[in-house]
Amino acid sequence: MTITLAGIGYRYAGASKPALIDIDLELGEGEVVGLAGPSEAGKTTLCLVLSGLAPRTVGGQIRGSLTLDGEDVDTWPMHRLSQRIGIAFQNPSTQLSQVTDTVFEEVAFGPMNLGLPRDEVISRTWAALSALRIDALVERDPRRLSGGQQQLVALAGLLAMRPAHLVLDEPTAQLDPAGTQLVGDAIERLAADGASILIAEQKTDLLASICSRLVVLDEGRVALSGPAADVLADPRLDGLGVAAPSPVRLRRAAEAAGANVARLAEAFSGD
Amino acid sequence: MAGSGRLSGRQPVGGGAPDFLGRPGPTAYHRLNPLTKATLATVTAIAAVVLGGLPGPILLTAGAVILPALSARVLSRLLRTALLLALPIAISAFLVNLFFFPGGSQVLLRIGPITATAEGLGFALEILVRILAISGAVTLFYLTTRPGDLTADLERRGINSRAAFVANASVQTVPAMVERAAQITAAQRARGLDTEGSIWRRVRGIVPIVGPVILGSIAEVEERTMALEARGFTRPGRRTLLWTPADSTRQSFARWLLLIALLGLIVVRISAALT
Numbered sequence: 001m002t003i004t005l006a007g008i009g010y011r012y013a014g015a016s017k018p019a020l021i022d023i024d025l026e027l028g029e030g031e032v033v034g035l036a037g038p039s040e041a042g043k044t045t046l047c048l049v050l051s052g053l054a055p056r057t058v059g060g061q062i063r064g065s066l067t068l069d070g071e072d073v074d075t076w077p078m079h080r081l082s083q084r085i086g087i088a089f090q091n092p093s094t095q096l097s098q099v100t101d102t103v104f105e106e107v108a109f110g111p112m113n114l115g116l117p118r119d120e121v122i123s124r125t126w127a128a129l130s131a132l133r134i135d136a137l138v139e140r141d142p143r144r145l146s147g148g149q150q151q152l153v154a155l156a157g158l159l160a161m162r163p164a165h166l167v168l169d170e171p172t173a174q175l176d177p178a179g180t181q182l183v184g185d186a187i188e189r190l191a192a193d194g195a196s197i198l199i200a201e202q203k204t205d206l207l208a209s210i211c212s213r214l215v216v217l218d219e220g221r222v223a224l225s226g227p228a229a230d231v232l233a234d235p236r237l238d239g240l241g242v243a244a245p246s247p248v249r250l251r252r253a254a255e256a257a258g259a260n261v262a263r264l265a266e267a268f269s270g271d
Numbered sequence: 272m273a274g275s276g277r278l279s280g281r282q283p284v285g286g287g288a289p290d291f292l293g294r295p296g297p298t299a300y301h302r303l304n305p306l307t308k309a310t311l312a313t314v315t316a317i318a319a320v321v322l323g324g325l326p327g328p329i330l331l332t333a334g335a336v337i338l339p340a341l342s343a344r345v346l347s348r349l350l351r352t353a354l355l356l357a358l359p360i361a362i363s364a365f366l367v368n369l370f371f372f373p374g375g376s377q378v379l380l381r382i383g384p385i386t387a388t389a390e391g392l393g394f395a396l397e398i399l400v401r402i403l404a405i406s407g408a409v410t411l412f413y414l415t416t417r418p419g420d421l422t423a424d425l426e427r428r429g430i431n432s433r434a435a436f437v438a439n440a441s442v443q444t445v446p447a448m449v450e451r452a453a454q455i456t457a458a459q460r461a462r463g464l465d466t467e468g469s470i471w472r473r474v475r476g477i478v479p480i481v482g483p484v485i486l487g488s489i490a491e492v493e494e495r496t497m498a499l500e501a502r503g504f505t506r507p508g509r510r511t512l513l514w515t516p517a518d519s520t521r522q523s524f525a526r527w528l529l530l531i532a533l534l535g536l537i538v539v540r541i542s543a544a545l546t
Binding site for chain 1: 287288289291292417418419422432436439440447491493494495496497498499500501502503504505506507508509510511512513
């Protein structure tokens with residue numbers, strides 16, 4: 001199960017310059033790829049292109065190709081694509097359907113749209129709720145939940161669709177550390193099941209813990225790309241407006257203070 | 272597929288649909304099929320207009336709005352909501368008809384160049400009761416019907432899921448916009464906006480609130496559309512329904528009876544007008 005972008009360029013309707021320029025990216029089966037970069041680097045646009053929403057729903061002009069498991073998906077309608085690629089956005093309130101009275105129905109909304117058998121809808125819904133440990137919220141009105149809870153409900157709705165590929169655009173923006181950990185765990189489980197996942201995220205600690213590769217965008221182009229540990233330790237990261245993860249910052253601070261980093265690392269690891 | 276393995280975790284005993292889905296409402300009126308309540312609301316609203324005069328709409332409101340609201344135990348909420356909904360239109364319609372009714376001869380009050388006549392007052396009262404009957408009927412439906420029940424029932428009857436969604440979303444939009452307006456008002460007040468004091472100050476205070484409410488709602492529409500697309504909403508064909516509201520032959524008969532009665536009323540009124 002792979003998803004491949006080749007030579008992707010994208011320009012929003014009426015925009016004077018492209019939002020994405022010559023992007024090549026491949027997500028393999030079970031791979032979690034992180035996407036970082038400063039504001040307006042093109043992270044959300046890349047998520048929209050990868051999910052098929054741009055240009056199908058957003059409009060604009062695209063060049064290059066998007067292939068899914070070897071198939072060219074240019075002519076696929078969105079509802080067909082949505083069964084293969086799921087996308088979660090940053091703002092939870094706009095991801096909720098706003099027409100359901102309970103969290104259970106909200107999570108079931110996507111599978112219901114797919115016309116799946118009723119029992120299948122119900123079992124997928126319970127499984128998704130359970131994966132994010134929000135079973136206790138089933139009877140609550142989704143519009144009355146906190147932002148973090150709404151984000152978990154939106155993610156559960158996405159999981160219930162059981163797409164083979166996932167695109168997550170800052171899914172933990174409104175979550176506390178415990179919620180972020182839950183999402184991280186769910187992503188790792190999905191990847192272990194074979195899903196290929198692209199996650200755009202500002203929290204580099206999360207990226208460091210779940211991603212095998214990392215792509216950093218700057219002004220619509222790939223500025224850095226490679227194994228997550230290497231990219232996150234790259235000194236150019238700060239210049240690109242991306243904060244290094246805590247262990248890297250700690251190591252740098254220790255080095256700057258003249259501490260013996262190797263002995264510190266030994267002490268922290270407990271060896 | 273992702274999630275097919277490890278995702279299938281904890282489930283409730285039996286793993287079936289939770290018992291709160293489609294849970295019956297608290298009173299017999301709540302438990303009526305949504306289409307029955309929608310038919311009653313529609314027929315009441317149209318009949319109030321067709322009947323005209325004062326006694327007809329008043330009796331109609333008492334029988335088709337107040338009594339059911341009493342039985343559904345929502346009378347006080349109904350009165351509050353229906354009045355709030357109707358007052359802006361009702362007051363302006365009342366004043367316009369009171370002071371500008373053409374051909375009125377029995378002068379009750381004169382303020383400068385404008386006069387209030389007895390004929391104008393009578394007509395204004397007729398308009399007022401019609402508006403209150405319409406607003407009461409709509410509010411009763413809104414207070415006793417869960418939007419999800421309406422959608423499920425419409426879809427079960429073969430109505431396109433998008434049409435059902437629009438019907439449902441329309442009902443849900445009002446409280447969402449009210450909530451957004453309250454948040455924006457609080458935010459603007461925190462930044463020094465004065466929304467209290469003289470009428471002129473209040474009017475000036477509305478401008479920085481209305482703009483963000485409308486623009487924010489428009490901006491959300493695009494994101495919401497994308498989210499719906501990503502959740503397979505545009506897929507052609509029938510959606511799966513988890514439950515459907517109960518219906519009965521008796522209710523179906525009552526709906527037809529209401530519609531026939533309304534049709535009869537319209538015919539009678541037209542023939543009376545023609546003769």
